[in-house]
Amino acid sequence: MNFPKGAGSQFQPAKFEERGTAVAFTTPALSQARVRMDSRDNLELTVSAFSGVKGNYVIRWKDVPDIFSLTMHDRALQEAILARNSCLPPDIRMAMLETAKTGLAGPEAQLSAEESLTEEENEVLLTRYYLFKSALEKLSGGEMKLNVSDFTTASGRERIKSGLAGIAKGLGMTANELYERLERWGGYLAPLGMPGMQKECRVRRLIGGISGLADSLTQWADTDKSEASYLAHGIARVALFTEDFARDLATAAVRPVEYADRVLANWDKAVANFRQDIERLWWTVDGWEFILLLWKDAEDRDRDSQRAAVTEIYRVLPIIPEKEAMNRPNLRAMQESTRMQVRALEGWNSGVLDIEMIRRVETVKRRRI
């Protein structure tokens, strides 16, 4: 059952960029396959080896529709990602939401995508409001009063900018520059939100969900007698490791708000740093939304379905690459817990798209965390 230590490790991705970003395809054989950049900055797809052995196939992104029999949704998604020519998780997520919004994965996935996009707009708006408020309290002693609605109108934005003039001068920049920096900063922080916000933003919800998944799978594994219980314990260990890693990154990403004056004054250097933190955070939680929804769906089903879900989760489990977490304690133990062979897909390669299997994948697409 266990592979010899180190077997195949030379092919394991060392960095997030090598691992790629999970794509919510509805074609069962490609569900959660990953997209990444090749050495010439062209997109490529990595997909689990079809025979179930350890390893991946790597296929040029533009060739994917010629090789696989894709659903219409996936044809549109493949084109949307190709047009963006980016494999960064936020870009892939936006391509997935825009594609689902067409209705090609069904009306429920369409509605879910529309609601997600609206929710994210609200999160951006609220995070900006709280960031501006926090920064202004520090820089002007809280003299300037802000309303969320100011950010939604041109006149409101102008009012904020005129109020920023004095502070901007003190920082050696124009009010427009200060506004634009705070606005960009708020955009970067939006997936996490700001301390004090009533609403929990998407990445924080994901981190909380990963922690909850670890608890739920541990409890489940303790009551299960099959081999899937070992997989579930392994997944729970990876989830806890990922949650811990993500929480540290989230804390680091929000910390600069405490010294906003220095960040705004040394913008170019600072923005590069927290952009990197936020990007790593995106990579860290990438792929977990599908897993959380898959398990949520399986929790109310029978034991066989839950075992199948655990096996499927194990197949697509996003392991943090070694070089990204080199100094973390427990990295080795976490990696060891995933060194088991697993045969996950059954009957996916019959050549004809199985409408029932597609529906199962689409069911997950209809939900949100």
Next chain:
Amino acid sequence: MSDLASELRDIERKLFEIPDEKVAQLTLLIERSRAVVLSAALADAALGTLRPRLAKTRPPRHLTLQRIFCHPFEDLLILPEDGDKQFGRISRASLAPCWEFMLQCLDQAAVKELEASLRASQAPAIGATADPRIAKLGATLWGIAARRLREEISRCDSEPAWRAELVAKLGGETVFLDLVDMLGMLEIAGPLEQLREELSPKPVGKLLDEQVEAIKEHYNGLTASGAGLPGYMIAFVLARMSNPFQLLPIMDGLGDVPTGIDGLKPGKYARRMIAGDSKRFFKAIGRSDATKLEAGNIAGMVDDFVGMIGRLKADGMAEGPQPEMEAAGAKLRDMVRIGVLDGADGAILTALEAPGAIEPGQEAAIKQAIFDAKVAAENRVYAIQKVARVAGEIGADKDVGATLKTLGGQIEQGGSTLIADIKAGRLNGLGKEAARQQLYGAVRMLELVSGANVAAKLMKDGLAAIDKMPG
């Protein structure tokens, strides 16, 4: 009543927001109020509302002596399709008269003592997978009950008049036979508790190697011990499984070991019980009303039926005339026609129509109606496709094939009309985005009905036409 009904609806909406402790309190309150404050039907309705949450929270249930008494055979309980006795199963309708009879048989002082112990015992914590009080108090109750019932049943075997009197007292022959089965289960309740642990949680899906071994060991142990009739263990195991057919090779492998019923070896015992269950399923199909069922449910019944008869045939259990099976097949064929195929084209094509002019203030309601129509149309197509995979088994393949062909043609035709309208500029007023939405709707439905390759052509032609739209 209406207040309670609205409370229940409110609970249903917020079911997963209520804290665990509240769920536990509510469950206990409803169960304790059953037949005292609330009617049994109302209490059942209230518990039915809570049921999805109960499975997750697992609050401690209100424990009674009757529940402890029933525990060894609760897996065998069924809602009967008719008044006939079903082999290996116990009708829920028999519970009340049998328990009443049981209470009369028991020493009243012992009953009071057990009730006092029950009141004094500590309920398990929320989330506990089992209630340890059942096994603890059951060990006493099951033993006493089994001894007393054995005396009564033995007397019935030797004294026909006594038997006739008991049958009359219980309310019928089926109840009497159910009482005999209860006795059979009570006599082996102890060993069953150990096996229950191995075969949990219920329903047991694909049997694990360890579970197969446990079944064999327990059966052989029961046979060697001479306690009770081991065949009842087969009924217990089968009733806990989602696919009972996997037990057949295991029981066949036991060979000629006794079941406690003359001439019935373990393999035959299992087959007889499966045959009874399948007949009950066929009768349930016969009772179904296609006009009151969702197309998806009918498709699910067809799928289950075909799966069931496939297994019965593979095991040689469907040889010779099978009137119930044939009647169920014919009924399903009708149900597919009435509930799945008839009117499908209207429902699906209506969902593809572009929305007309919307009155001010009606936007949200219209949007919701369009969404609901689309979901219903998709569900209908999924139901047709699900039936299509197995339609030949119930002789509905021609009807289903013709419906899919007609539907595909109609959607393609609608797509061609849409492209012609786009090219003729008739959608210019709505704009490119609205045209795209209409196209995507048709493409999606065509894909579900006729497959991705047919839909891809419509998508390509449609997008090319939209590209040439002004703006």
